[in-house]
Amino acid sequence: AAMRSRAEVDATLQTAKLNPAELLPAVHCLSFGPQAGGGECCLLQLEPGLCAELEAGRSLVVRGEKDEHAVLCSKDKTYDMKIADTSNMLLFVPGCKTPGELKADPSSCNIIHSEIAGFSKNYWELRRCRPKLKKLRRLLMEHPYEGPDSWKDQTSTFSKYTTEDLLSLIQASEEEILHQLHVIDACKIDGYWRILGFDYEMKLLNHVTQLIDSESWPLSKVPLCACLEELGSLEPREMIEHILLSYGRKYVDDGEVFFEMREDKICRAVAQMLLQNAVKFNLSEFEEVWQQSVPEGMTTRLDQLQGLALLDKSSRPETISLLKVEDLPEDNQERFNSLFCIREKWTEVDITPYIQDLCGEKQTVGALLTKYARSSMLNGVKVYNSRRPIS
Amino acid sequence: SGGAGALAQWVLVELQGQVEPRQSRDLAGSLLGDLHYTCEGIPVLIVGHHILYGKVVQLEKPFAVLVKQGGAPQPSPTGPHSHYTVTALIKTKLLFKTRPKPIITHVPKKV
Numbered sequence: 192a193a194m195r196s197r198a199e200v201d202a203t204l205q206t207a208k209l210n211p212a213e214l215l216p217a218v219h220c221l222s223f224g225p226q227a228g229g230g231e232c233c234l235l236q237l238e239p240g241l242c243a244e245l246e247a248g249r250s251l252v253v254r255g256e257k258d259e260h261a262v263l264c265s266k267d268k269t270y271d272m273k274i275a276d277t278s279n280m281l282l283f284v285p286g287c288k289t290p291g292e293l294k295a296d297p298s299s300c301n302i303i304h305s306e307i308a309g310f311s312k313n314y315w316e317l318r319r320c321r322p323k324l325k326k327l328r329r330l331l332m333e334h335p336y337e338g339p340d341s342w343k344d345q346t347s348t349f350s351k352y353t354t355e356d357l358l359s360l361i362q363a364s365e366e367e368i369l370h371q372l373h374v375i376d377a378c379k380i381d382g383y384w385r386i387l388g389f390d391y392e393m394k395l396l397n398h399v400t401q402l403i404d405s406e407s408w409p410l411s412k413v414p415l416c417a418c419l420e421e422l423g424s425l426e427p428r429e430m431i432e433h434i435l436l437s438y439g440r441k442y443v444d445d446g447e448v449f450f451e452m453r454e455d456k457i458c459r460a461v462a463q464m465l466l467q468n469a470v471k472f473n474l475s476e477f478e479e480v481w482q483q484s485v486p487e488g489m490t491t492r493l494d495q496l497q498g499l500a501l502l503d504k505s506s507r508p509e510t511i512s513l514l515k516v517e518d519l520p521e522d523n524q525e526r527f528n529s530l531f532c533i534r535e536k537w538t539e540v541d542i543t544p545y546i547q548d549l550c551g552e553k554q555t556v557g558a559l560l561t562k563y564a565r566s567s568m569l570n571g572v573k574v575y576n577s578r579r580p581i582s
Numbered sequence: 583s584g585g586a587g588a589l590a591q592w593v594l595v596e597l598q599g600q601v602e603p604r605q606s607r608d609l610a611g612s613l614l615g616d617l618h619y620t621c622e623g624i625p626v627l628i629v630g631h632h633i634l635y636g637k638v639v640q641l642e643k644p645f646a647v648l649v650k651q652g653g654a655p656q657p658s659p660t661g662p663h664s665h666y667t668v669t670a671l672i673k674t675k676l677l678f679k680t681r682p683k684p685i686i687t688h689v690p691k692k693v
Contacts, residue, residue, distance in 0.1 A: 200616055207633055207685045209618070209626065219617035221595075221627075223609045232669070234594075235646045242644045245668055246589060251646075253666055280597045282614075283647055287593035289638055289674055290623035307614060308592070308669075314645065 194304055195220045217293050217301055221284065224306035232283065232309035236275070238317050241265060254362045263317055267366035270317040282310045321551050322363030324371045325521040328386070330360065331377055335388035339427055351383035376437040380429070387433075393464055395434040396457070398422050400486045403452070410488050413439060415448040452486075455495045461485050462496055466513040474502065474509040497544035501534070516545050523549055527563040531577035536567075538574055589668065592647060594675035595627075597634070617676075625676045632682030638674060645672040 200218050204211055244265055255261040263270045287305050334349045361368055377384050402421055403413055422431050438457055439450030461484050482491045498516040520526045530545055543556050564575035615629035627634040648666040
């Protein structure tokens with residue numbers, strides 16, 4: 192289309208009976224650019240902080256596979272994306288000046304030909320969400336690492352994941368993914384992230400605890416070098432170091448590396464080892480065996496088993512069974528459904544370890560219970576059960 | 583992803599209703615109208631035979647303009663997600679909400 196001239200603009204003003212004296216001298220002649228109707232452009236409404244991130248040159252990434260809802264990830268946060276409709280038409284115009292900008296620059300052109308780059312009736316809205324990390328553990332659990340001698344590892348036909356692979360498959364920011372890898376004690380073997388199979392992990396832990404016992408080292412001061420020397424012939428050095436990092440706190444004293452062993456985590460692992468061998472245990476029998484099985488100097492406590500084991504105080508004798516929160520569904524409703532299938536009525540104390548991970552920025556355990564459960568009194572204690580009938 | 587170097591600042595123009603071309607041809611390349619500002623800074627848009635008065639709004643939540651690199655033309659909640667590039671930021675909008683004032687034309691002045 193031919194560009195409008197000043198004369199044409201003035202003629203239009205006159206026809207419209209607008210007084211040029213009341214207007215700023217510059218006019219923008221708006222036309223639709225060549226790509227305008229193509230739908231290539233869309234708008235994303237930015238939450239606080241994201242604008243500054245973009246201006247600082249950092250990236251935002253949209254992640255999600257075919258069957259997943261898209262999420263937007265900054266370096267360290269994850270957002271759900273939703274389309275918001277307006278009843279208005281939104282036009283995006285490059286190079287369009289505001290009155291302030293025009294006044295500040297008196298030499299601006301008299302006619303500014305602005306091309307509308309695109310238009311839309313809707314835009315993407317963002318809402319901060321929990322990173323979707325359950326898939327991470329599920330991917331790594333496809334092929335847990337069972338040790339260098341395991342025949343399974345010799346075949347290279349199964350899927351293994353590098354950091355880049357995980358970044359493209361997991362709907363979470365890079366920082367959230369790396370943090371979660373640390374939380375689940377994943378380690379990098381040959382450039383791929385792996386989770387240790389539980390049996391192999393216990394084998395490694397036993398090597399270390401037996402060595403601590405035979406050397407009479409204090410649990411708070413286990414020397415890395417000596418461990419690598421003594422155990423290096425039994426297992427790869429990286430694995431020995433990995434198990435120390437997983438079950439101990441690393442520190443340096445006088446230039447040497449030591450580990451303060453984590454009592455709670457070790458006791459918990461021993462409990463899992465005992466519990467996974469049967470459906471249910473007599474509670475008092477279990478407590479006895481458990482205490483005898485942990486390293487000398489460590490004390491077992493039932494609160495170490497939150498999110499790992501479920502106590503039944505209503506049965507005679509009292510029992511304990513394995514129930515791992517990581518094995519439960521990630522979706523809120525599905526999580527509650529499975530919990531109520533396992534047990535009809537829960538006290539808040541019992542259910543909290545199994546719903547704690549569902550709490551987001553604004554949702555507390557109390558809020559979740561209000562939404563997904565119904566409360567009643569049982570023997571003077573407040574209990575929660577399902578809102579819907581469980582078959 | 584963000585680009586290296588400063589991001590362009592665009593402006594959003596918000597109009598009521600639909601924008602339709604006078605002729606049935608494509609919008610691309612066609613004129614929308616003239617945008618003026620009064621000395622007080624009020625935007626005035628002349629579109630066809632209408633005058634629209636608006637206001638300049640600083641957006642509480644700025645927008646990023648995303649350009650899709652390949653893939654389906656319209657963004658959708660599910661489906662393969664292509665790579666997007668942030669082309670520009672929008673911190674200001676010109677909001678035209680008032681009813682358009684029709685321009686009563688006489689014989690157009692010869693140019």
